[in-house]
Amino acid sequence: MPAAESLRGVVVPVDGSPESARAVPIGLALARRLDVPLSVLTVVRDIRRDAPDRIDELDATLGPLPYGIERRVVQASAIGRTIAEEAGDAIACMATTAELFDDHGLKGSIAELVISAATSPVLVVGPACAEALDVDRIMVAVDPSHDQAALINWAARLAYQLGVELDLVHVDVGDGAALGPKVRRLHLGSDEHVAQRLIAEGDGAMLAVGSHARAGLDRLVQGSVAGTVFRIARQPVLVVGPHAA
Structure with missing residues (x-):
C-alpha cells in the first residue's frame, strides 16, 4: 500500500468524563503501533467559560500524558466539523457507554456528531473493551x-499498517445475499443474536462496521446490532x- 494512503494520526475527543477518558490509553496504544502523532481534543460547551475546569478534570482523570501529545480545547457545537478538518487521514478514537436514547442515538455527548461528520474512520471504545489494545486481525461485517x-478500503488500510489479517464476513440471516469469493458466510444459530455471532467469530479481532445514515448512528443502531x-x-x-470515502 503506498505511504500516501496510510493513516497519519490518531485524534481522541474527550468531554472531561471518566467514560470518555477511557479512549485515551487505547488511542495512545494505537498511535504507538502505527507510529503516528496523537492529539487529544477536550470538548466543552462554552470554550470561554468551561475550558479551564475541563482541562483540570481531564488532568485529574488521566494524570500526566506522555510528552509530545498535542492537547487542544474545542467547542461542542463545532466538534463534528473540527474532527472532519483535524482528522483528514487520521483516525478518531472515542469512548461511549453504548446506551440507547429514545431516538436510537448512542449515549455520549459527542458520539453521533463525530461519526456523522468524520471523513475518516472512528474507533469506538465500548464499555466492555479491555484496557489494552490487543488486535490480531480486523473482521469486516459485510x-x-x-x-x-x-x-473495506479503510479496514484494509488499518490492517496493513497494524500488520494484521483482514477478514471479510457476512452473517446469514436468510436474506440470500450474493457474496464475493473472499467473503465468509457465517450461519446464525436459532437462539443467537447477530451481534453475538459476530463477536464470537471475531474472538481477538477488531470488528469493522459501516454507518450509512447521514444522521450518524440512526441507521447503525436501529435494529440493535x-x-x-x-x-x-x-x-x-x-x-x-x-x-468517509
Missing part, C-alpha cells in the same frame, strides 16, 4: 445491500461513517 467500498456490538465487544469497533 452488508451486501450497501456499497462496502469505503468500509451495532448497539449490541458496542456494548459487548472486547476490542474497539471500527466505524466508517457516511462521509
Whole structure:
C-alpha cells in the first residue's frame, strides 16, 4: 500500500468524563503501533467559560500524558466539523457507554456528531473493551445491500499498517445475499443474536462496521446490532461513517 494512503494520526475527543477518558490509553496504544502523532481534543460547551475546569478534570482523570501529545480545547457545537478538518487521514478514537436514547442515538455527548461528520474512520471504545489494545486481525461485517467500498478500503488500510489479517464476513440471516469469493458466510444459530455471532467469530479481532445514515448512528443502531456490538465487544469497533470515502 503506498505511504500516501496510510493513516497519519490518531485524534481522541474527550468531554472531561471518566467514560470518555477511557479512549485515551487505547488511542495512545494505537498511535504507538502505527507510529503516528496523537492529539487529544477536550470538548466543552462554552470554550470561554468551561475550558479551564475541563482541562483540570481531564488532568485529574488521566494524570500526566506522555510528552509530545498535542492537547487542544474545542467547542461542542463545532466538534463534528473540527474532527472532519483535524482528522483528514487520521483516525478518531472515542469512548461511549453504548446506551440507547429514545431516538436510537448512542449515549455520549459527542458520539453521533463525530461519526456523522468524520471523513475518516472512528474507533469506538465500548464499555466492555479491555484496557489494552490487543488486535490480531480486523473482521469486516459485510452488508451486501450497501456499497462496502469505503468500509473495506479503510479496514484494509488499518490492517496493513497494524500488520494484521483482514477478514471479510457476512452473517446469514436468510436474506440470500450474493457474496464475493473472499467473503465468509457465517450461519446464525436459532437462539443467537447477530451481534453475538459476530463477536464470537471475531474472538481477538477488531470488528469493522459501516454507518450509512447521514444522521450518524440512526441507521447503525436501529435494529440493535451495532448497539449490541458496542456494548459487548472486547476490542474497539471500527466505524466508517457516511462521509468517509
